[in-house]
Amino acid sequence: MIRGRLLPKLVACAALMAGLGLAGTVSAQSRGDAGGCAVGETEWAAPALANAISFQRLDWAPFSARETGWETYLPLIQKELGTDCAPNTPRFARALADFQYARGLPPTGWFDAATFQVFRGVWQERRPFIMARVNQQPCPDPPPLYQLGYLVESEEHADRLTRLLRRDVLDAYRELVAAARAEVPEVAANPELLQIFSGFRDPEADAARCAQQGNCDGLRRAACSPHRTGTAVDLYVGQAPGLGVDNTSAASRLHMSRTETYRWLVKNAGRFGFTPYVYEPWHWEWVSPTGGYVGAPPPT
Numbered sequence: 001m002i003r004g005r006l007l008p009k010l011v012a013c014a015a016l017m018a019g020l021g022l023a024g025t026v027s028a029q030s031r032g033d034a035g036g037c038a039v040g041e042t043e044w045a046a047p048a049l050a051n052a053i054s055f056q057r058l059d060w061a062p063f064s065a066r067e068t069g070w071e072t073y074l075p076l077i078q079k080e081l082g083t084d085c086a087p088n089t090p091r092f093a094r095a096l097a098d099f100q101y102a103r104g105l106p107p108t109g110w111f112d113a114a115t116f117q118v119f120r121g122v123w124q125e126r127r128p129f130i131m132a133r134v135n136q137q138p139c140p141d142p143p144p145l146y147q148l149g150y151l152v153e154s155e156e157h158a159d160r161l162t163r164l165l166r167r168d169v170l171d172a173y174r175e176l177v178a179a180a181r182a183e184v185p186e187v188a189a190n191p192e193l194l195q196i197f198s199g200f201r202d203p204e205a206d207a208a209r210c211a212q213q214g215n216c217d218g219l220r221r222a223a224c225s226p227h228r229t230g231t232a233v234d235l236y237v238g239q240a241p242g243l244g245v246d247n248t249s250a251a252s253r254l255h256m257s258r259t260e261t262y263r264w265l266v267k268n269a270g271r272f273g274f275t276p277y278v279y280e281p282w283h284w285e286w287v288s289p290t291g292g293y294v295g296a297p298p299p300t
Contacts, residue, residue: 037085044090047109052088166230
């Protein structure tokens with residue numbers, strides 16, 4: 001097996017971690033079924049341990065700023081791999097190796113920055129607006145007003161009121177929220193969750209704000225934003241104490257990725273035609289009436 005020569009060292013490291021009380025660094029929300037997730041324990045022990053370490057300690061810059069660990073992206077990765085197993089399990093490593101092999105990467109089962117960039121490319125390809133821009137198509141005009149519908153007050157988040165969304169997208173959003181309220185106790189108990197704090201944005205006003213604030217970098221506010229189409233929504237999925245609903249710091253995004261609401265969206269938003277933007281847990285784009293985020297089949 002690739003990197004198999006490192007197995008004895010990693011096993012010794014595992015014993016040391018256990019002795020120091022570090023073996024349980026994977027959060028409870030990230031753990032999968034212990035039985036099924038231990039399949040292939042001998043063959044995949046080395047990458048499983050390496051993933052357990054990098055999950056919390058990887059020093060990297062997947063976007064523009066340095067980050068530590070990759071827990072923020074775990075829900076999307078698990079969805080793509082078709083497993084709920086935690087990153088410190090052999091089953092996760094095997095699923096990751098299968099993903100790597102299918103896309104021409106060395107099938108090590110070890111998470112690394114190169115593998116993440118392939119994940120990122122797969123997710124971006126599911127966003128038609130982004131792919132049109134990659135293919136140098138002109139920025140689209142906003143929809144005519146008659147295609148836009150008004151949100152009701154209970155759908156607008158008080159932090160940043162928004163009013164309009166394309167009518168078919170608004171219908172899909174309402175179906176999504178109804179399902180979440182029925183399926184997620186956290187959402188049922190808190191009417192603020194899944195409210196919209198940004199929907200349709202007028203291109204001229206958005207461009208002026210973008211220039212004034214100097215954040216037209218594509219991560220905070222793009223000069224040509226998918227919000228101009230009336231098909232993008234920023235949903236309230238919770239917020240870290242003291243930070244805004246769309247704060248992009250590593251701590252903020254990690255907090256959001258741990259919520260029941262976000263994890264439900266990752267698994268279910270595709271049922272209603274919405275696909276995610278990996279960098280912003282709150283940002284979702286409607287791409288089709290039959291579901292845009294298909295991913296791998298659910299684990300059996």
